[in-house]
Amino acid sequence: MQQEVIIVGGGMVGLSLALMLAKKKIAVKLLEAIKYPNYDDEHLAPYHSSFDARNSALSRRSVQIYQELGLWDALQQYATPILEVNITEQGSFGKARLIAAQEKVESFGQVIENAWLGRVLLSEVKKQPLIELIDGVKVTSLKQDADFAYIEAESNQQKYQLQSKLLIAADGRDSFCRKALGIGASEHDYDQVAIVTSVQTSKPHQQVGFERFSPLGPLALLPLPGEYRRSVVWPVPKGTEHEWLGEENDQHFLDALQETYGDRAGKFQKTGRRFSFPLSQVLAEKQAIGRVVLMGNAAHTIHPVAGQGFNLCMRDAYVLVRYLSEQLEQAADLGDAAMLKDYEKSRLTDQQRVIKFCDSVVRGFSNQNPILKLIRNTGLMAFENIPGIKPLVANYAMGLKA
Ligand SMILES: Cc1cc2nc3c(=O)[nH]c(=O)nc-3n(C[C@H](O)[C@H](O)[C@H](O)COP(=O)(O)OP(=O)(O)OC[C@H]3O[C@@H](n4cnc5c(N)ncnc54)[C@H](O)[C@@H]3O)c2cc1C
Structure with missing residues (x-):
């Protein structure tokens, strides 16, 4: 049977x-x-x-699994490859960059809209x-x-x-x-809620993803289909979500993004409806x-x-x-x-x-103590400069090394 x-x-x-x-x-x-x-x-x-309104960064391994299932052709219509990832901290000089071509892969993964994945x-x-x-x-x-x-x-x-x-x-x-x-x-309650939405910027994203650590919380900006659309996931302290949700706070939200992110993406021009997820x-x-x-x-x-x-x-x-x-x-x-x-x-x-x-x-990036900030900065520079670290991290992030 x-x-x-x-x-x-x-x-x-x-x-x-x-x-x-x-x-x-x-x-x-x-x-x-x-x-x-x-x-x-x-x-x-x-x-x-x-x-829901979320977008998911699918690692190369997840993409491979959907390819094996014969689903990738349908999924990729609304997916965008990530060719580069930049990691920075607001108010610090350290910066880490992972570039797909340097790691000899086509992309680190793909960003897909959850609503499309669900369909x-x-x-x-x-x-x-x-x-x-x-x-x-x-x-x-x-x-x-x-x-x-x-x-x-x-x-x-x-x-x-x-x-x-x-x-x-x-x-x-x-x-x-x-x-x-x-x-x-x-x-463990992180006492944070993730504010999630899509935004439009004046500069194209060129398939680059950003993780920017800010005093408010780690801001992730990922490329979406359409050259100027980016997905935002911004964990902020629990209890402050009312500041960011609702149409009346659109401009306030765009201004906060601009201040945190600077002009790397050009001007943050439009925001979609924001949703919050307890973390x-x-x-x-x-x-x-x-x-x-x-x-x-x-x-x-x-x-x-x-x-x-x-x-x-x-x-x-x-x-x-x-x-x-x-x-x-x-x-x-x-x-x-x-x-x-x-x-x-x-x-x-x-x-x-x-x-x-x-x-x-x-936990490591949520403390604003200046000494810890310096250590983080040194860490980001070490990541950038010590040979062998990048391929290792890239392989883990792509889900290729378990
Ligand atoms: C803001 C945010 C961004 C994220 N971004 C990423 C990302 O970029 N990349 C990534 O890899 N991960 C990401 N994640 C994580 C990812 O979303 C989760 O890992 C994923 O949603 C887990 O799915 P699930 O099916 O296990 O759970 P769920 O999505 O919670 O699904 C559980 C299902 O079970 C059903 N259910 C519950 N109880 C019952 C019951 N009694 N009877 C029948 N059905 C029931 C529910 O209705 C629901 O449909 C993110 C998470 C958050 C919060």
């Missing part, structure tokens, strides 16, 4: 994972709490928790005969025994009772499944227990400072699918607890490196 996998959560991770599994001939039932917008109806806002993933999932998508359905109970994982779920009209050999919980930072299984999580680090104490494995933000939610969160999830998903397809080839149990533990163990080094890196960048 064909073994079916249940995925709870159809965000960017759940949908991508379902497609990876289907490609390996593994059948999936995917349950998502929110009703997806009908993308055929242009009047409906394309809003979904994962596929492409969803339409592909709907075409896949091996994926049964049930949206507008919230999982309300999860239990397991030696043979199966069991869930109960409900929509406005219907109740569901389902069981499977393997349950993958990709239900986000506040994961219901993680809590239902009694898996603890360490949480915290949430790390599950276990990622595999019995027949259940946690994926995506349910397993590890990290600060977006270096655009690594989703890329890390994609690498996790890719490895999990490799383990599962080996099980399938041997007609073995897809929910085998020992195999899931092996998967978890195999991912810890990559996960801990990314988690530590992002956390230490946020």
